[in-house]
Amino acid sequence: VNGEVFMHPLETRDVSAASIIRECSTNGNGVHTDDGVGVWLDTPMIELKGGEGTIEKRIPAMMRMFGKYGIDIRKEPILVYPTLHYQNGGLDIKADGMTEVENLYVAGEAVGGIHGRNRLMGNSLLDVIVFGRNAGKNASEKSKSVDVADLTLSHVDSFEAEIKDAGIETEVVSPKLLPDYTRKVNNK
Numbered sequence: 045v046n047g048e049v050f051m052h053p054l055e056t057r058d059v060s061a062a063s064i065i066r067e068c069s070t071n072g073n074g075v076h077t078d079d080g081v082g083v084w085l086d087t088p089m090i091e092l093k094g095g096e097g098t099i100e101k102r103i104p105a106m107m108r109m110f111g112k113y114g115i116d117i118r119k120e121p122i123l124v125y126p127t128l129h130y131q132n133g134g135l136d137i138k139a140d141g142m143t144e145v146e147n148l149y150v151a152g153e154a155v156g157g158i159h160g161r162n163r164l165m166g167n168s169l170l171d172v173i174v175f176g177r178n179a180g181k182n183a184s185e186k187s188k189s190v191d192v193a194d195l196t197l198s199h200v201d202s203f204e205a206e207i208k209d210a211g212i213e214t215e216v217v218s219p220k221l222l223p224d225y226t227r228k229v230n231n232k
């Protein structure tokens with residue numbers, strides 16, 4: 045809000061997020077709007093430093109996305125605040141992609157430990173493409189030696205019985221891991 049730089053622009057994601065949160069909460073700075081608090085990301089500085097045309101060349105999708113809302117990020121800064129973008133932690137897997145549960149293979153963001161404490165930018169493709177392929181190939185191979193019992197929907201009956209016993213009335217038809225997210229629509 046004071047036009048001051050409070051972090052190095054090339055910091056890692058966790059440091060960037062923590063710096064912005066600290067700036068807005070602990071230090072009491074930040075730009076307050078009807079939709080919440082944020083800080084200015086100085087996008088015009090990219091053009092000043094890299095030369096005219098840098099934004100269109102390097103981050104065209106972002107330029108188009110903000111352009112849809114009448115914001116030219118080459119000319120004006122954008123208001124940002126950290127949000128959940130990646131879950132850095134999840135199930136343990138062995139080298140073949142199997143979890144502690146026999147015959148349950150997992151890949152992608154549901155797996156933990158691949159990136160250590162901090163994932164590098166653009167690197168979740170590793171989870172999906174490398175570990176996904178690995179888990180898929182190994183699961184397919186393993187399936188040749190696994191006898192599958194008769195498939196039933198008894199787990200759905202058990203879920204409904206548990207919900208009823210707990211006295212919960214719900215429209216949800218299956219167990220859910222994630223909360224209901226709502227998209228805030230700006231009608232202005």
Ligand SMILES: Cc1cc2nc3c(=O)[nH]c(=O)nc-3n(C[C@H](O)[C@H](O)[C@H](O)COP(=O)(O)OP(=O)(O)OC[C@H]3O[C@@H](n4cnc5c(N)ncnc54)[C@H](O)[C@@H]3O)c2cc1C
Nearest residue numbers: 128129130151152153154165166167168169172219220221
């Ligand atoms: C805004 C944003 C930008 C990102 N940008 C990048 C980037 O630039 N580069 C990069 O490398 N990574 C990026 N990521 C991270 C990357 O997109 C994810 O890590 C990756 O897509 C995870 O893939 P996944 O297959 O493990 O999970 P997901 O893509 O989340 O797939 C899980 C699927 O399971 C479905 N599902 C959930 N519950 C159930 C259920 N009970 N029954 C049936 N289906 C279910 C979901 O609907 C979903 O389709 C970004 C993430 C976000 C949020």
